[in-house]
Amino acid sequence: MGGNANSGIVAEQKSSEIYTYDAPWHIYSMNWSVRRDKKHRLAIASLLEQYSNRVEIVQLDDSTGDIQSDPNLSFEHTYPPTKVMFVPDRECVRPDLLATSSDFLRIWRIADDSSGVTLKSVLNANTNSEYCAPLTSFDWNDADPRRIGTSSIDTTCTIWDIEREAVDTQLIAHDKEVYDIAWGGVSVFASVSSDGSVRVFDLRDKEHSTIIYESSDPVETPLVRLGWNKQDPRYMATLIMDSPKVVVLDIRFPTLPVVELQRHQASVNAIAWAPHSSCHICTAGDDSQALIWDLSSMGTSSDSAGERPDGGLDPILAYTAGAEIDQLQWSSSQPDWVAIAFSSKLQILRV
Known part of the structure; x- marks a missing residue:
């Protein structure tokens, strides 16, 4: 991991490698494929103000x-997908699956010969209601790819077993809309909400949750995105x-940002922790900037971590895009590649 600390310097030595794809619509969500046999493959989804939207799978031709x-x-999609994600299966032992969230969680299967995409399942947690509470986000569990956790405007988080196509657990996670969810282990996940809190849940003890942070300026300002550091949970x-x-938290010291x-x-719209380094994070926002930060100085001890609440840290790498950046994803299978989406x-x- 430490060997990647100077990735910014390496980037300057190579010819700056930037590849652009112009979609026929505004890109609302996007993500990298994880499979090692599908390098530089991504899914992108549209933001069209109509019922019918689109998902495209694109790939860089080297x-x-x-x-x-x-x-x-x-393929066509109902409503704009709030998130798209490929199955976390680097070794290619599972079917080639893609998940999307909008009105429901949908699982799609990509044919082995890439001849087409078929809808495998539509997962609806509110079968007894005509009303459907839109899903704001979801996360696929790396450690147990049968599990997907979704977040919804109806204050709930739902944990699905996608193989059984059944709900494992549904819990009221917050007082208001839940905007994002992230796994931190096989049975631990966290969520953020319009109520201004970050809460951590453990499926082995569903009655309790831990509030890690609450926004204070002003109180209950909504929290919209959450990223959990996979290399240092x-x-x-x-x-x-x-x-x-961007607020960085240490779950051992709740309430106070590290x-x-x-x-x-x-406004910052997206965050992505480096998949190969415990101390690098990328952020992107409405200033058209994607910034990479080295947080190694934030602390080996709680004292040094708390010394700089003023955010006196500067990024180690900056990239300016052609418009406000809405989406950002760091490739887990090719950690020297970051994807951003702005406009179309x-x-x-x-990097």
Whole structure:
């Protein structure tokens, strides 16, 4: 892990590798494929103000340098997908699956020969109600890929067993809408909400949750995104609605941020922890900037971690896009690649 600390320097030595794909619509959600046999493959989804939306699976052609969409792997979707995610299966032992969230959680299967995409399951937790509470986000459990956790505006989080196509657990997670969810282990997940709190849940003790952080300026300002550091699960990061600040938390010391990153000039929309390093994080927002930060100084001890609440940290790498950046994803199978989406453009950048 430590060997990647100077990745910013390496990036300058290589020809700056940036590839762009222009979608036929505004990109609302996007994500990298995880499988090792599908390098530089991503899914992108549309934001169209209508019932019918689109998902495309695109891939970089190394020989031409073009990101190309495969018409066979483009399909219609109900409402704009709030998130898309490929199955966390680097070793290719499972079917090639893609999940999307909007009105319901949907699981799609990509044919082994990439000849098409079929809808495998539509998972609806509220079968006894005509009303459907839209899903704001979901996360696929790395450690147990049968499990997907969803977050909803109806204050609940639902844990699905996608193989049984059944609800494992549904719990009222917050007092208001839940905007994001992230796994921190096989049975531990966290969520953020319009009620301004980050809460951690353990499926082995469903009666209790731990409040790790509450927004205070003003009180109950909604928290909209959550990223859990896979390389060091003591740390997570959250975004405050319409704020240029990124709050980094140490779950061992609840309520007080370990550091606040304050170099964005406008609202931050997306965060991604490095998949290969415990101390690097990327953030992106309405200032058209994608920033990579080295948080190794934030502390080996709680004392040094708490010394800089002013966010006096500067990013080690900055990239300016052509418009406000809505989406950001760091490739777990190719950790020197980051993808951003702004307006109708998808860009993949070597970092």
